[in-house]
Amino acid sequence: MKGLIHKAAINLLLLPCLAVAGQVDPGEEVISSVLAMGVAAPGVAPPRGDESEGPFKRLVIKNANVIDGAGAPTQGPVTIVIEGDRIVDLRGGGTGSLHLGEEDYDADTRVIDASGQYVIPGLIDAHAHFGTPSHAFGGALTNPEYVAKLWLAHGITTVREPGALMGLQWTLDHKQRSDSGEIAAPRIKVYALFPETMSSPDEARNWVRAVRRKGADGIKFLGAAPAVIEAAMGEARKLGMRTMYHHSQVSVARMNVLDSARMGLDSMEHWYGLPEAMFRDRRVQDYPDSYNYNNEQDRFSEAGRLWQQTAAPGSEPWTSTIDELIGLDFTLDPTFTVYEVNRDTMRARRAEWHDQYTMPYMARAFEPNPRIHGSFHFDWTTADEVAWRNNYRLWMSFVNDYKNAGGRVTVGSDSGFLYGMYGFGYVRELELLQEAGFHPLEVLQAATLNGAEVVGIAGETGSIEVGKKADLVIVNENPLANFKVLYGTGHQKLNTDTGTMERTRGILYTIKDGIVFDAEKMLADVRRLVEEQKAREGEI
Secondary structure, X not given: OHHHHHHHHHHHHHOOOOOOOOOOOOOOHHHHHHHOOOOOOOOOOOEOOOOEEOOOOEEEEEEEEEOOOOOOOOEEEEXXXXXXXXXXXXEOOOOOOOOOOOXXXXXXXXXXXXXXXXXXXXXXXXXXXXXXXHHHHHOOOOOHHHHHHHHHHOOEEEXXXXXXXXXXXXXXXXXXXXXXXXXXXXXXXXXXEOOOOOOOHHHHXXXXXXXXXXXXXXXXXXXXXXXXXXXXXXXXXXXXXXXEEOOOOOOOOOOOHHHHHHOOOOEEEOOOOHHHHOOOOOOOOOOOOOOOOOOHHHHHHHHOOOHHHOOOOOOHHHHHHHHHHHHOOOEEEOOHXXXXXXXXXXXXXXXXXXXXXXXXXXXXXXXXXXXXXXXXXXXXXHHHHHHHHHHHXXXXXXXXXXXXXXXXXXXXXXOOOOOOOOOHHHHHHHHHHHHHOOOHHHHHHHHOHHHHHHHOOOOOOOOOOOOOEOOEEEEOXXXXXXXXXXXXXXXXXXXXXXXEEEEOOOEEEEEEOOEEEEHHHHHHHHHHHHHHHHHHOOOO
């Protein structure tokens, strides 16, 4: 298998959409190439089991401290009444803050006493791969039960899946099974990956119609000829589909973020294309003569020096870009967390959750390897890390200014690459938004209501309101005081009475569509899956 992988790796993962549309079913290009190398097909998530209960005829969460996700401060005690999959009453919430007495509930009612605990809306990961073919280079494709339970155990009830890299039909099947409540998984909004080699506007429109017929919710772009992308975006809008764009460095000179936003793009991913939109003394990045995009250490080392080449914070190009993007109702989905390895590689490699929660095939795929996308730290230097820290200061400044001016920012993790772990990476993104200057309430709004808006489901979820879906997270401690309590590994602190270090108990339950998922049971399932995989591979 290693020989087959070595021959195809660069074309497959560094430039993942080389297949011409029409050679395989729309949306299946990447996974078809992986399976052709002899890798076993991805498994399917099993039916949900004792990690979950419901939905119930009536579910009552009483005496909770509620953070609504729309920017309001904590209110409590509040009792949330749910019937089926909908919130039907909020007692003690709102401007009146009327605290009603206890009620007697019949046998059809499940009651959770959340006294002293906090309830937030279900979290939305706006950039969440349901596995990645890169892991096949470590020996296997991603286990969907493992991914889905890590997401739910970290409070994530909706994901925007950018590219369906495990196969469009496979991903759509899991979307349907999640929607029906058959499996333990977040709600999945599936975005098909647009082929970069698309040759004409008509071909692009036909491709968009094809993936829409298959059930895709949106399109993810990496690059193509501007006329082709404009045609695809226009067709997507006609069909009620959403769009997202990772402006790859091989195409950004032809189309930066302002160009695509003017065409109607809904959101940009990461930050590529944004500094280029504010260039004033150049039109292309200052690449060294020896630069090779397919050498990923070149690619990411130089990417860490790009923000220093663009307009300064507060300058006219900086502010006018913010103003125009806000006027276009544009969304920034920065995914700070996935690139943090570049500013502190040792921290990412040795994160405490790797021991129990990282699959062995993922751990191998993360390690430096020129055959694998995102595994490029071959000779990562102090200068590289310093450059990326400077990059972050400028990048974070723009994102915070954008938020302060009224722009929409969402929370995406892009986990599965660069030592980024499902669920854990999402919580780290919350911390990094706070580092960027967001108030914790603004962070939660980005993680909930803003995410629902960009996906197009704000009428259904994203905040705690009567009539909306019962997508909620019950947390044992106040996340506004410390987002670390949301990690599946908890937050470590000293018990001054006993003189010993203890772990906090953070998320207790994640509720999606009125179904109550036990976070501790899901984390135990994940640890078991990791142990079983290690045993199969002879690592324990």
